[in-house]
Amino acid sequence: MVFETIRSLLAEQLGCDEERITMQTVILEDLEAEREDLEELMLSLEQELAISWSEDDLKTLTTVADVVAFAENQI
Numbered sequence: 086m087v088f089e090t091i092r093s094l095l096a097e098q099l100g101c102d103e104e105r106i107t108m109q110t111v112i113l114e115d116l117e118a119e120r121e122d123l124e125e126l127m128l129s130l131e132q133e134l135a136i137s138w139s140e141d142d143l144k145t146l147t148t149v150a151d152v153v154a155f156a157e158n159q160i
Contacts, residue, residue, distance in 0.1 A: 087134070087156050091149060094129045098122060108150040130156055 088108065096103040099116055112118050112126075123146065127138050130152075136159035146152050 087160070088149070088153050090133055091126070091130065091152055091156070094126055094133070095149070098125060098129070106149060108148070108153065110149045111147055112149065112152070113147070126152070134160060136160065 092103050092106045095101075095106055095112070095116065095118075099118055099122060101116060105116070110116060112123055113120070116122075120143070123143055127143065127146075130136055131138065134156055136156055138155070138159075142155065146155060
């Protein structure tokens with residue numbers, strides 16, 4: 086469920102096909118996202134999954150798997 090939520094949010098936010106997004110996807114490189122896109126994703130997850138995060142957390146979130154693990158640890 087968490088992966089599907091993240092994949093859906095990323096696809097909508099970046100205007101890309103959900104099939105491009107896997108657990109191994111490197112968000113800033115593979116999806117050509119900006120740091121602001123990652124921040125927007127985290128804000129959306131904050132609302133969707135009731136998680137909390139800080140600017141420092143963004144430095145450790147590289148792949149979709151990183152974001153999924155982070156979110157699952159918060160739930």
